[in-house]
Amino acid sequence: MHDTSVQAAHHAPPTSFIRKHIFSQDHKVIGKQYYALALFAAIVGMFLSWLMRIHLAWNNAAIPGLQLLSSSGAPGGVMTPEYYLQLMTMHGTIMVFFVLTTAPFAAFGNFFLPIQVGAEDMPFPRFNMMSFWVTFVAFLVLMASFFVGDGPTLGGWTQYAPLNSIGAVGGPGQGTGVVLWAISIALFCVGQLLGSLNFIPTTLDLRVKGMSLMRLPLSAWAWFITSCMGLTAFAVLMPACILVILDHVAGTSFFVASNLVLNDQVLPHSGGSTLLWQHLFWFFGHPEVYIAIVPGIGIVSHVLITNMRRPMLSARVLIYSMGALAVLSYMVYGHHMFVSGMNPFSSLAFSFPTLVITIPSTVVVLIWTFSLYGSKLRINSASLFALGFISMFVSGGVSGFFLAQPSIDIMLHATYFVVGHFHLVMGVAAMFGIFAGTYFWFPKMAGRMMNETLGKLHFWLSFVGAYCIFMPFHYLGMAGNIRRYSTFTDDFLQPLIPVHRFITVAALITGAAQLVFLYNLIHSRYWGKPAPDNPWEATSLEWSTATPPPFDNFGGKHPVVYHDPYQYGVESSVGDYLMQTSPEQVKTEHDEK
C-alpha cells in the first residue's frame, strides 16, 4: 500500500485516436472493450440458443435464412441433428468463456478495480492491453470455425477426449473445427492469465494510503479472489488445449488410448488417457463456475449495500466465504466425473467437499438476506437485478444438493436437470450480476444515466422469463430427459415435448426482452441524462472522482482513505453516509470493529 504518484510514470495520456480508443493501455478503455466484446458475444450466444430452442420444440420447422449460415447443416433452413450439436457447442463455449468470464471479471474488474483501490492504472498496462486483444483474437478464431470446411466442432464445450483428439475421422468439425476451438481457448487462457497477473498486484501493491485489505469494497475482493482462481485454473486449461492441438497436428496421443477403431481401421494413436483430459478440463472447469459467479457475488454485494443504506451484517464473513468457495472449487471438480469410470471411492472423496461447499454458499445468502432486515432498501434497476441474483442463486444452488451425491447423479447426470442447475447458477444469476453492475456503474462509465423505466421493464421480463425457461429444465431432467439430443421423438420422451415448447416460447420472449436492455444501453450512452459524480450516494472511491473518471482516475489528486467502504446509516455532512475519503474524523462503530 503506498501513494500512487509513482504510477503516473507507467504511461502518459495517449494523443492519437488509435492509442486512445483501440490499442489503449488505459484500464478504463480496456474495461469498456471487454464489455463490448462480451455484449457482442452474448448476442451471438443468445441467437444460437434461440435457433436450438426452436429446433427442439419444432424439429422439422424451417428457420428462414438458416441455410445461409450453413447449407449442409440446415438444408432449406431445417436444422440437422449434427448442426444442432455444433450450435450447442458454440453456444456453450461463447457464453462460458466470452460472456460469463469476460463481462463480470475482465470488463468491470478492469474498469473499477484500480479506481476502487485508488490507483491510477494497473501495474502492467501493456500486458493489460494485450490481454484484451489476445481475447479478441481468441473470439475471432472461434467464430472462424463457422466458416471452415465442415464447420465448428460438435463435441460440446467440454470437448471430451478422445473425440477431441482423433481428427476429422471423428465426424463434422472434428478436424479443423477442434483445432480452431483449442487455439481459441488456449489464446483465451493467455488473455485471462495476463489479466490476472495485473489484477493481483493492483490489489496487493497499488492501494492508496489508508486502504487496508479489509477496507477494500466487496467487489474488489471478488475480483482479487477471481484473479487468483484465474491464474491457477487457466494455467491448467491452456496446456491441456495445446496437447489437443498436438494430438491433431503432430500425431501425439496424449488423450487417445491404444487400439481404438473407427471405420474398421485401428487409429494410429497409442498410450494416451481419456480420463486425463477430464481431470485437466474439470480442474479448470469447476473453478470456472466460480470465476463466473464470484465477481457477481462481489458486484451484487456492492450494489445491495449501497441500496440498503446500511453495512452488510459482516463484510468480513462474506469475504471469507468467497475465499472458501474459491478454495473448495478446486477440491470438488471430480463431481463432474461420478459416472466417468473413475475409481468409485474417488467419487465419495469428491462428493463430501461438494456438499461442504453448500456451507459458504449458504452463509453468503444468509448474510445478504438478513442484511435486508432493518434496512432502508431502495428499489431501482440495479437493486432489482441484485435481488433477482439472490433468488436465482438460491434456486440454482439447491439443485446442487442433488448433483453432489454420486448415488443421485446416476439418475440425473447428462439430463436437463444439470442444464437447469448450471444455467440458473452460472448463467442467469451471473447475467443478473452483470446487469446489476451495468445499471449501477453505467453512469460512472458513460457519464450518463440509464433509463430506469426501461431498466425495470427489462428486469421483469428477464426475471419471470428466466424462471419459466430454467425451472422446467429440472422437471425434464427428473423425468429422464437426457441433454445433447436434438429430437425427442421416441415414445418415452414424446410427452415432454409440450414442456419444451413452453420453454422455447419463454426463451423467445425473454431473449426479445434483452433488446430493451440493448436499446436502453445504446440510447442512454448518447442521449441519456448527464450523470452526477455520485448518483447513488455511494461511498467507495469510484464515486469520489469525476464522472466519467479522468485519464489518471483522480485528476492528479491522490485519495486518502479514512473509512471502511460501506459507512451507511450514519449521520454526516453529506447525508446518511460517509465516503471512504471523507476527511471527517468520525470514528464509526463499524470502523472500530
Place this chain on the structure above:
Amino acid sequence: MAKLFSITIVLIAIFSAIPILRHTWVAPEDISTHGALIDEQMSETMAEAGISFLAAQFILALFIWKFSNRGPDAKIKSFPGGAKGLVIAALLVVGVEVMALGVFGVKAWANVYLDAPSANAMPIQVQAGQFAFYFRYPGPDGKFGGLRPELINEGSQNIFGLDPEHDVDARDDIVAAEMAIPVNKEVHLLMHAKDVGHSFFVRELRVQQDFVPGLDVSLHFTATKVGKYEIVCTQLCGLGHYNMKAYLEVMSQQDFDNWLKQQAGQ
C-alpha cells in the same frame, strides 16, 4: 415495486413446487434391486432442498416487503444475533443436513459400485461404438474369446474383432444388437468403447455409466420386472449421437434361454 417483487418471488416458489408435490414429472418406474435406495435418497434430498428453497425465497420476499423504501426517519436495525449467529446456523443446520445426505447416500452408491458382483452373476460384454451398442454373451462354454481390434469389420459382421479360427473360446460367443437378460438374475456388464467415449443409461434400471476408451469398466445390477426398456448413450460421441440407442429386454429365464438359442443359431 418492492411488494410486487415479493409477491412474484412467492408465486414463483409456489408454482415451482407444485409439479414436484403433485409428482407431475417423475422418474420412470424402478425395475432394479438397487434402485429403491437411490429413489429414497432422491426423495429425501428433494424434501431438504425443497424446504431450503421455499424458506429462502419466502424470507427474502418478507424482508423486501417490510424493509424497502422506508422513509428517511426510519431506523436502521440489525438482525438479532448478527452474522455470528447466521454462520453458526449455517454450519449446524446446513452442515448437518448435507453431511447426513452424504453419509446416507454412500449406501446407495455402494450398492451399485462398491460391492463386487456375485460369483454367479451373468457376464455380458457391451461394446459401444459410433453409433451403436453391441452385446456379447459367452455361449455354452461360459468363456469369452479374446478381442483383436485389427479384426473388427462391421461389413463382415465381426463387430468385436473375434478370431474364431484360432481362438476356441470365441467360437460359441453370441453377439447381438439387442440386450436381453433374465429377470431377477444378477448381470455383470463388462463394458468397453471401440472408438470414443459413450455412456450406458437405462432410466428404469437406475444405471448410468460411461464407457472409457482404453479402459474396461464393470457394472452389475439385477432387473426385477419383465419388459422392454430403452438404452441411450448420454456421452456426446459424434454426429450420430442422437441416434445411438438400443433396447434392453428383460425376460423370464425360459424366454431368455430360447432367445439365446435363437441368437446362437443366427
